[in-house]
Amino acid sequence: MAKNTNEVPINGLYDDEGRILEEQAVEGRSDNEAESAEESAEVSLSKEELAALCKESVCPECDMFKEAEAIRLRALADSENVKKRLLRETEELKKYAGESILSDLLPILDNLDLALSHTDNLSAECKNFVVGVDMTRKIFLDAVRNHGLEAVQAAKGTEFDPEIHDAVGTVQEPSLGDNRIAQVVQNGYRLKGRLLRPAKVMVNKL
Template sequence: MAKNKNEVPINGLYDEDGRIFEEQDPEEQAPKGRAENEPAEEQAEVSLSKEELAALCKESVCPECDVFKEAEATRLRALADSENVKKRLFREAEELRKYAGESVLADLLPVLDNLDLALAHTDNLSPECKNFVVGVDMTRKLFLGAVKTHGLEAVQAEVGIDFDPEIHEAVGTVEEPSLSDNQVAQVIQNGYRLKGRLLRPAKVMVNKV
């Protein structure tokens, strides 16, 4: 039966056409796409860098996870690289300290060469000159002793020893029947080491028969 249009709906249960209002469930009134009681701010997208994500994973995953193993391997590689750099820098510092005077001592070698050259021409000298030669020889010994305290020493270079390319430099060959093949026949210039490192090879003539 139709309701009178002038009749007011009782308690708001009827609409103007006389149909009963159906109350909508409050749960159905919630916007679709959002979970119950979900905060609005959680709908915002969270953006993390790869490094931040890896750090979070490392803190939360178990030790057996691949992410944890990879992060641990990266950490160990970084520690190993750091130790290698420290060792290399320490070695370089030691080398620099050990051979700090190399250039100075190398500049002093011509002084020793001239003293050796003066002593090599002492035949048929007068007694006065022989006394002078003794003084030159003493000067050479004192000078050689002074530089020896800094690690400088002469390499072995004598007539009759075998030629060694590691400490000798061949400047020519001779034929000396009294010597064997590939032996030192004459020393032209002495060689020197500085704390085990070859500073200058000895220049020699090598016997060839």
């Protein structure tokens, strides 16, 4: 019985001329289709999967791998250094946040010290006023001391230190040694160990 040319091949078992395909040919077509599917699966790998495959295929002893590893380690080190620097700058900013405010308050202390330095030959009424000024100075000094402010050591007779003292003039006093502080013109202050203002002094020169 002749094959009807109008029939549609079922399940791909006939070729274009109406002949029945061999089972092996059908199986071969299935193998090709399976290979195409595998290729499609490989192409659809994510970037992370491709990176993992690439890393597995690179020999750890080759120069390219060592160079890539060195670049990665340098990037990690740079990132860690940036983090440490930012943390250090943040801590320092917090530590000295009140520096400008305390600097503006120093003239108040200077005026109180100046008022107390002119208390000789005063009447009893004025002396009571001076006591009030002195108490005000102590309260004010205690308040700023709680924020880390402390006076620079600059007593008469101590050795002149250019790191914390500012010489505004020289005098000659035989009773004092050479390069010794003869007079404190203006007190100096530190803020949490950092010099906020040097003490202005007169230095003895023999």
